[in-house]
Amino acid sequence: xxxxxxxxxxxxxxxxxxxxxxxxxxxxxxxxxxxxxxxxxxxxxxxxxxxxxxxxxxxxxxxxxxxxxxxxxxxxxxxxxxxxxxxxxxxxxxxxxxxxxxxxxxxxxxxxxxxxxxxxxxxxxxxxxxxxxxxxxxxxxxxxxxxxxxxxxxxxxxxxxxxxxxxxxxxxxxxxxxxxxxxxxxxxxxxxxxxxxxxxxxxxxxxxxxxxxxxxxxxxxxxxxxxxxxxxxxxxxxxxxxxxxxxxxxxxxxxxxxxxxxxxxxxxxxxxxxxxxxxxxxxxxxxxxxxxxxxxxxxxxxxxxxxxxxxxxxxxxxxxxxxxxxxxxxxxxxxxxxxxxxxxxxxxxxxxxxxxxxxxxxxxxxxxxxxxxxxxxxxxxxxxxxxxxxxxxxxxxxxxxxxxxxxxxxxxxxxxxxxxxxxxxxxxxxxxxxxxxxxxxxxxxxxxxxxxxxxxxxxxxxxxxxxxxxxxxxxxxxxxxxxxxxxxxxxxxxxxxxxxxxxxxxxxxxxxxxxxxxxxxxxxxxxxxxxxxxxxxxxxxxxxxxxxxxxxxxxxx
Amino acid sequence: xxxxxxxxxxxxxxxxxxxxxxxxxxxxxxxxxxxxxxxxxxxxxxxxxxxxxxxxxxxxxxxxxxxxxxxxxxxxxxxxxxxxxxxxxxxxxxxxx
Numbered sequence: 285x286x287x288x289x290x291x292x293x294x295x296x297x298x299x300x301x302x303x304x305x306x307x308x309x310x311x312x313x314x315x316x317x318x319x320x321x322x323x324x325x326x327x328x329x330x331x332x333x334x335x336x337x338x339x340x341x342x343x344x345x346x347x348x349x350x351x352x353x354x355x356x357x358x359x360x361x362x363x364x365x366x367x368x369x370x371x372x373x374x375x376x377x378x379x380x381x382x383x384x385x386x387x388x389x390x391x392x393x394x395x396x397x398x399x400x401x402x403x404x405x406x407x408x409x410x411x412x413x414x415x416x417x418x419x420x421x422x423x424x425x426x427x428x429x430x431x432x433x434x435x436x437x438x439x440x441x442x443x444x445x446x447x448x449x450x451x452x453x454x455x456x457x458x459x460x461x462x463x464x465x466x467x468x469x470x471x472x473x474x475x476x477x478x479x480x481x482x483x484x485x486x487x488x489x490x491x492x493x494x495x496x497x498x499x500x501x502x503x504x505x506x507x508x509x510x511x512x513x514x515x516x517x518x519x520x521x522x523x524x525x526x527x528x529x530x531x532x533x534x535x536x537x538x539x540x541x542x543x544x545x546x547x548x549x550x551x552x553x554x555x556x557x558x559x560x561x562x563x564x565x566x567x568x569x570x571x572x573x574x575x576x577x578x579x580x581x582x583x584x585x586x587x588x589x590x591x592x593x594x595x596x597x598x599x600x601x602x603x604x605x606x607x608x609x610x611x612x613x614x615x616x617x618x619x620x621x622x623x624x625x626x627x628x629x630x631x632x633x634x635x636x637x638x639x640x641x642x643x644x645x646x647x648x649x650x651x652x653x654x655x656x657x658x659x660x661x662x663x664x665x666x667x668x669x670x671x672x673x674x675x676x677x678x679x680x681x682x683x684x685x686x687x688x689x690x691x692x693x694x695x696x697x698x699x700x701x702x703x704x705x706x707x708x709x710x711x712x713x714x715x716x717x718x719x720x721x722x723x724x725x726x727x728x729x730x731x732x733x734x735x736x737x738x739x740x741x742x743x744x745x746x747x748x749x750x751x752x753x754x755x756x757x758x759x760x761x762x763x764x765x766x767x768x769x770x771x772x773x774x775x776x777x778x779x780x781x782x783x784x785x786x787x788x789x790x791x792x793x794x795x796x797x798x799x800x801x802x803x804x805x806x807x808x809x810x811x812x813x814x815x816x817x818x819x820x821x822x823x824x825x826x827x828x829x830x831x832x833x834x835x836x837x838x839x840x841x
Numbered sequence: 842x843x844x845x846x847x848x849x850x851x852x853x854x855x856x857x858x859x860x861x862x863x864x865x866x867x868x869x870x871x872x873x874x875x876x877x878x879x880x881x882x883x884x885x886x887x888x889x890x891x892x893x894x895x896x897x898x899x900x901x902x903x904x905x906x907x908x909x910x911x912x913x914x915x916x917x918x919x920x921x922x923x924x925x926x927x928x929x930x931x932x933x934x935x936x937x938x
Contacts, residue, residue, distance in 0.1 A: 344905075350898040351891055421891060428901035474876070506906050 327473045333464030334423060336493030338454055340502040345428055347437055352400035352424030355409060359387045362416035371412045400424035431546045433505050435560035436539045439547035452558050454713060456661030461717060464493035492720040499535030499715045504528060507831045508540040515824035516542055520812035525562050527692050531700040531794060531803045533729035534709030559662050566666035566689040570774030571626045572792045573685030575748055576698055577634055580646040583740035586637045589747055592616040593633040602677040606632050623751040628684045635683035643679050644671050649735045650698040651708055652690050658711040686774060696792060696805035703794040703803050705738040707731050749797050757822035762830045764840025769793025771817040786810045789817040791825040801836055
């Protein structure tokens with residue numbers, strides 16, 4: 285009997301062990317086993333989304349994708365590690381010893397050597413016929429026009445996870461739209477890795493990024509960059525910008541600045557050049573600001589183009605003396621002559637007629653002190669002093685554009701209001717966005733507010749035409765065209781005072797004056813051939829305008 | 842009569858079952874084979890997509906203004922000279938009225 289009991293107990297113990305083991309495998313370790321089985325039976329792939337392209341207004345791409353290569357090493361397949369390291373390290377600029385050490389580490393199955401390698405480099409590597417060297421296609425960014433509009437476009441780098449991310453300009457601002465959304469594929473696979481069609485599968489299609497079509501005209505951009513570069517070299521300037529807008533829509537037709545860089549090789553340039561000085565840089569506009577002050581006075585009906593103001597000598601303001609730029613004084617001059625002579629003394633008289641409130645109001649109304657809202661990542665606005673911190677001397681100097689800091693885009697956008705009947709527009713680079721299914725989403729022009737009346741804008745246009753025809757820059761103007769414009773020469777503040785020899789030379793204007801096709805601002809920083817805007821920035825402006833008249837087929841009037 | 846019918850059905854059922862099993866095995870094998878074709882199709886699509894991207898890049902490169910400028914210069918086209926207009930005041934010799 286006791287033998288039966290022992291046998292029964294043994295059988296019970298065996299059953300208990302089996303039961304516990306089953307409990308362990310089916311309950312305790314269930315999740316890890318399920319995951320291991322899924323890894324064995326299921327393949328999971330990321331279906332990468334293609335980044336959207338950026339097109340100029342003529343449909344040609346400014347930024348697109350091209351085939352790049354991920355180059356990797358499989359240490360298990362390498363026969364001669366020193367030879368492999370010697371062959372590869374030189375091409376990628378890596379240390380040969382470190383690479384050999386990495387390849388020799390036990391347990392390493394796959395080592396990435398370089399991402400987004402171009403075709404030429406990949407071909408050089410393939411020609412080495414090295415065992416264990418592999419290539420995988422991956423998309424990389426390509427800029428067919430090289431450095432054209434570099435600061436406007438921005439570039440594509442990597443984020444902390446190694447994924448593509450746009451920085452600066454359009455690539456940064458529209459990164460989410462351009463990036464798209466990766467898809468996923470999860471399917472049962474056989475032992476060879478082939479999909480089992482009758483098995484489980486789950487596929488989420490990738491959503492490719494959206495394409496952007498710009499207002500930017502490739503030819504206008506090319507002309508602007510070419511003439512700007514020539515101007516910087518001719519006048520010995522440190523740097524320069526050209527900004528061209530369509531005054532009726534606020535569309536950015538061109539944005540050129542030097543020095544610039546190649547966004548396809550952004551790593552080879554200093555970070556200082558990444559920022560777009562047209563939207564992120566600041567300068568004192570100088571005499572170009574006079575047209576806005578005068579326009580406000582005309583709009584308020586305080587003066588007419590023939591109203592006389594005194595220019596008899598230096599005018600005292602709060603213990604300082606305001607003089608003309610050439611120390612010449614013409615007695616009683618009309619407001620039109622104030623612009624022709626670019627008279628600082630005349631502008632102080634206008635400022636006194638406007639008064640404190642109207643002066644501050646015009647600064648805010650024309651959009652200074654706040655970002656314009658342009659669709660570029662790096663836009664910043666110089667801060668203005670609070671309204672209650674403006675002293676009399678500050679208002680007086682602001683009337684001729686000193687003591688107030690603006691961005692080039694803010695300045696040209698303000699003058700555009702004079703060209704389009706008085707409307708301040710929100711500047712935009714992107715005209716339409718197209719999704720991966722071809723649906724086009726237009727971005728309509730946006731009017732912000734009317735800053736001066738249509739009649740005041742027309743009066744200002746005639747005064748600016750007179751400033752060009754009879755002012756200091758008249759010798760450079762193309763014959764037969766009515767161009768409205770104003771020169772500017774602003775001293776550069778250095779360590780709390782103005783440097784007598786360093787200036788920002790500028791010229792702002794629009795043409796043809798009767799139906800403006802473009803409004804343009806040219807700035808040259810610290811030109812050495814001459815400090816004056818009339819002798820440096822103005823000729824650059826007129827050369828570009830001349831080219832644009834030919835391009836647009838605008839005959840002389 | 843009914844009993845004869847039931848006997849016939851019961852005798853044919855194993856045969857039908859066997860046929861269905863054979864058909865199922867055959868179709869499963871067919872699908873398994875098609876998965877290899879599916880992989881090949883995916884690979885072909887990827888190849889065509891890559892070729893398309895390469896061609897787009899070549900077209901863009903050939904259409905760039907830098908390329909056009911270089912080709913124009915090579916063909917002998919020159920830049921239009923810019924003329925400076927002189928006003929009356931700037932001319933040294935003027936007609937005396």
